Amino acid sequence: MLEWLNTHIAYWHWLVLGLLLITAEIFVSGFILFWFGLAALAMGVLLMLVGIPITGQLLLWAAMSVALVFLWLKFIKPNWKDRTTSGMAMEALTGQVGSVIESNIGRPRGRLRFPAPILGEDEWQFMSTSEVAIGERVKVLNISGNTLVVSPL
Amino acid sequence: MEGLSVVAALVVLVIITIGMGVRIVPQGSKHIVQRLGKYHSTLNPGMNIIIPYVDQVPYKVTTKDIVLDIPSQEVITEDNATIIANAVAYINIVSPEKAVYGVEDYEIAIQNLVQTALRSIVGEMSLDSALSSRDMIKAKLKEAISDDIADWGINLKTVEIQDINPSATMQKAMEEQAAAERQRRATVTRAEGEKQAAILEADGRLEASKRDAQAQIVLADASREAIERVTRAISDKELPVMYLLGERYIGALENLSSSDNAKNIIFPADLPNAVKGLLNR
Numbered sequence: 001m002l003e004w005l006n007t008h009i010a011y012w013h014w015l016v017l018g019l020l021l022i023t024a025e026i027f028v029s030g031f032i033l034f035w036f037g038l039a040a041l042a043m044g045v046l047l048m049l050v051g052i053p054i055t056g057q058l059l060l061w062a063a064m065s066v067a068l069v070f071l072w073l074k075f076i077k078p079n080w081k082d083r084t085t086s087g088m089a090m091e092a093l094t095g096q097v098g099s100v101i102e103s104n105i106g107r108p109r110g111r112l113r114f115p116a117p118i119l120g121e122d123e124w125q126f127m128s129t130s131e132v133a134i135g136e137r138v139k140v141l142n143i144s145g146n147t148l149v150v151s152p153l
Numbered sequence: 154m155e156g157l158s159v160v161a162a163l164v165v166l167v168i169i170t171i172g173m174g175v176r177i178v179p180q181g182s183k184h185i186v187q188r189l190g191k192y193h194s195t196l197n198p199g200m201n202i203i204i205p206y207v208d209q210v211p212y213k214v215t216t217k218d219i220v221l222d223i224p225s226q227e228v229i230t231e232d233n234a235t236i237i238a239n240a241v242a243y244i245n246i247v248s249p250e251k252a253v254y255g256v257e258d259y260e261i262a263i264q265n266l267v268q269t270a271l272r273s274i275v276g277e278m279s280l281d282s283a284l285s286s287r288d289m290i291k292a293k294l295k296e297a298i299s300d301d302i303a304d305w306g307i308n309l310k311t312v313e314i315q316d317i318n319p320s321a322t323m324q325k326a327m328e329e330q331a332a333a334e335r336q337r338r339a340t341v342t343r344a345e346g347e348k349q350a351a352i353l354e355a356d357g358r359l360e361a362s363k364r365d366a367q368a369q370i371v372l373a374d375a376s377r378e379a380i381e382r383v384t385r386a387i388s389d390k391e392l393p394v395m396y397l398l399g400e401r402y403i404g405a406l407e408n409l410s411s412s413d414n415a416k417n418i419i420f421p422a423d424l425p426n427a428v429k430g431l432l433n434r
Contacts, residue, residue: 058160087181087217089247145303
């Protein structure tokens with residue numbers, strides 16, 4: 001069996017496998033099979049140059065695939081930013097800066113206003129651990145229902 | 154051969170593991186990751202890596218606005234009238250982990266909250282103000298439940314009152330009231346008109362009498378004037394008057410004699426004296 005495989009698996013088998021895997025990526029979500037296919041193509045090219053036993057071939061292919069996937073996830077993908085905060089209320093609000101129009105001194109909550117409406121409203125209630133006066137600028141840290149948690153800039 | 158089997162199994166395992174470990178979350182939803190049954194993290198839209206075998210994704214939560222239909226219900230106002238009200242709430246899940254762990258079913262929970270809050274708000278209002286001040290109800294409703302749902306990581310964007318309808322019997326009574334009111338106004342208007350007409354008529358009569366009186370006065374004045382003039386004219390000259398009167402007298406006698414039922418006409422012999430007798434001279 002092993003001998004048969006060693007004699008019958010040629011470099012083009014790997015190339016075909018690679019192309020098939022890359023094609024299969026279209027039907028499977030996740031953008032993972034693509035890297036296995038790429039590794040298989042690389043394996044085929046490597047077989048053209050040097051002869052490797054079948055076990056080594058499989059191991060090398062698995063190792064290359066994992067390495068490619070790791071590189072992709074670790075270094076390339078994180079640099080892709082969110083292009084919209086639509087449908088992400090938390091991300092849309094946190095970090096926004098507004099100005100206080102009703103101070104929270106002596107009261108549990110005050111009110112702030114954003115220069116442009118966020119989530120359909122430009123005036124929000126806010127809570128803060130520190131007391132902020134009218135006109136001060138505050139930054140949104142978190143949302144609790146219809147109340148923002150803020151800290152002064 | 155054994156080596157080959159192990160390597161093949163390992164390759165399959167690696168592929169499956171990596172396939173399981175990659176989670177693509179579409180924009181507009183977030184996934185909750187549990188590590189061995191405990192909450193671990195929330196996956197944002199895009200590609201995410203989880204550790205297979207220990208991490209599961211039990212909840213996939215939409216972060217788009219949810220339109221919640223609040224079923225219609227009977228509400229009793231402060232003045233004991235029954236109205237039927239329904240609403241629609243727009244909510245947004247801000248913290249998916251709070252929404253899935255904080256409450257069993259947030260949709261039912263919020264529907265019930267809105268219903269009870271609506272009941273208590275309308276219960277403090279009279280029927281007329283409940284029917285006419287939707288904006289106030291809306292503001293109070295939002296205020297009342299936004300703190301309750303804050304604990305579930307849900308932001309209430311707005312609550313819109315769709316319909317506020319009085320119940321059927323109430324509607325009938327209100328229509329009757331409106332009709333009666335119109336009837337009353339019609340009656341009053343009619344009476345006002347009649348009164349006005351009577352006043353105008355009396356005014357007319359008064360005015361007419363005044364004019365009549367004035368006319369009589371003018372007539373009397375004219376008669377007096379005429380008599381005075383005649384008196385002045387005949388003060389010491391009898392003959393022209395006598396002549397005129399005599400002419401008239403004879404004319405009258407002519408008329409008498411030409412009438413059908415006149416049998417005999419007796420002319421006075423002494424005409425001047427007869428006329429004098431008319432004048433008392």
